[in-house]
Amino acid sequence: MKQTCVLSPARQLTGEEQSLVWQKPPSHIESEAEKRIYQEVVRNWNRGEMKISTILLEGDAGSGKTQLAKALSADFNLPYTKITCFADMDKSDVLGSILPVLSEKDKSNMVEYQYYPSEIVRAYENGWLLEIQEPTVIRDAAVLMALNSALEPDGSLNLPTRIVHRHPDFIAVITTNRGYNGYRPLNEALRDRVQHAEKIDLPPKAVMMERAKAKTGYHSESVLSLLAETIILLDETARANAIKGVAGMRSYIFWVDAVASGASVQSTLDRQQ
Numbered sequence: 001m002k003q004t005c006v007l008s009p010a011r012q013l014t015g016e017e018q019s020l021v022w023q024k025p026p027s028h029i030e031s032e033a034e035k036r037i038y039q040e041v042v043r044n045w046n047r048g049e050m051k052i053s054t055i056l057l058e059g060d061a062g063s064g065k066t067q068l069a070k071a072l073s074a075d076f077n078l079p080y081t082k083i084t085c086f087a088d089m090d091k092s093d094v095l096g097s098i099l100p101v102l103s104e105k106d107k108s109n110m111v112e113y114q115y116y117p118s119e120i121v122r123a124y125e126n127g128w129l130l131e132i133q134e135p136t137v138i139r140d141a142a143v144l145m146a147l148n149s150a151l152e153p154d155g156s157l158n159l160p161t162r163i164v165h166r167h168p169d170f171i172a173v174i175t176t177n178r179g180y181n182g183y184r185p186l187n188e189a190l191r192d193r194v195q196h197a198e199k200i201d202l203p204p205k206a207v208m209m210e211r212a213k214a215k216t217g218y219h220s221e222s223v224l225s226l227l228a229e230t231i232i233l234l235d236e237t238a239r240a241n242a243i244k245g246v247a248g249m250r251s252y253i254f255w256v257d258a259v260a261s262g263a264s265v266q267s268t269l270d271r272q273q
């Protein structure tokens with residue numbers, strides 16, 4: 001097993017870190033986007049300002065953004081972690097928080113205060129790959145600012161207890177669904193930090209079929225093909241009517257799985273809608 005990091009071969013991962021590196025399952029199919037990002041990041045890693053360490057993946061739910069972020073963790077042998085953003089996030093969700101704990105030193109039940117780092121801080125200071133899911137939903141400008149400064153190329157974070165510097169191996173992968181209800185575009189300042197962006201739409205039909213085959217073990221080409229065409233048509237029709245997220249990879253895989261286990265194509269299609 002690889003123990004060092006692809007991007008900085010001198011670095012030795014700890015056992016805990018190695019266990020956070022994603023393992024590609026046999027069902028994983030390397031996409032063109034994965035190869036492209038991998039090559040671009042490697043090519044530019046030691047090129048100063050050209051270095052790519054903040055990546056944006058935009059695409060419908062189920063298009064494979066999270067799996068791509070995880071695959072990069074495997075490709076680079078970097079520990080993977082994620083944060084799922086939410087509207088009411090506050091600064092402590094970015095910077096970590098100081099919480100009261102009962103003292104363990106004596107039995108006097110004294111309360112002490114201890115700093116707990118956020119996932120962002122852990123990834124930032126230890127040089128991990130962090131998936132930041134849906135930062136578009138964040139409402140508080142101060143939170144966006146804190147996140148933005150965390151993504152600065154040579155940045156540092158002012159924590160309540162100390163200052164941490166960005167580890168040179170830290171990679172942030174922002175993933176965002178385009179066009180679902182309540183969708184807001186990515187904050188300008190955050191977008192400015194992005195050095196490589198990929199739009200991930202429904203993958204090509206062959207890739208859809210491969211993924212569904214690998215995932216469900218179902219192999220009937222004609223049925224896989226028919227269901228894929230139906231999903232693609234639904235997707236195109238929905239898009240033409242400015243509705244997004246109706247039919248994607250996720251619905252395709254569940255549909256194939258239902259049909260594989262004996263459900264009728266017609267009745268399960270009705271349930272898709």
Ligand SMILES: Nc1ncnc2c1ncn2[C@@H]1O[C@H](COP(=O)(O)OP(=O)(O)O)[C@@H](O)[C@H]1O
Nearest residue numbers: 027028029060061062063064065066067211249
């Ligand atoms: N490269 C891939 N190879 C095989 N299966 C994939 C791949 N990418 C995504 N999938 C499968 O597609 C589904 C949705 O992927 P996910 O990454 O969660 O999408 P998103 O984050 O865009 O919503 C998951 O079941 C995942 O296992």
Ligand SMILES: [Mg+2]
Nearest residue numbers: 065066133175
């Ligand atoms: Mg996801």
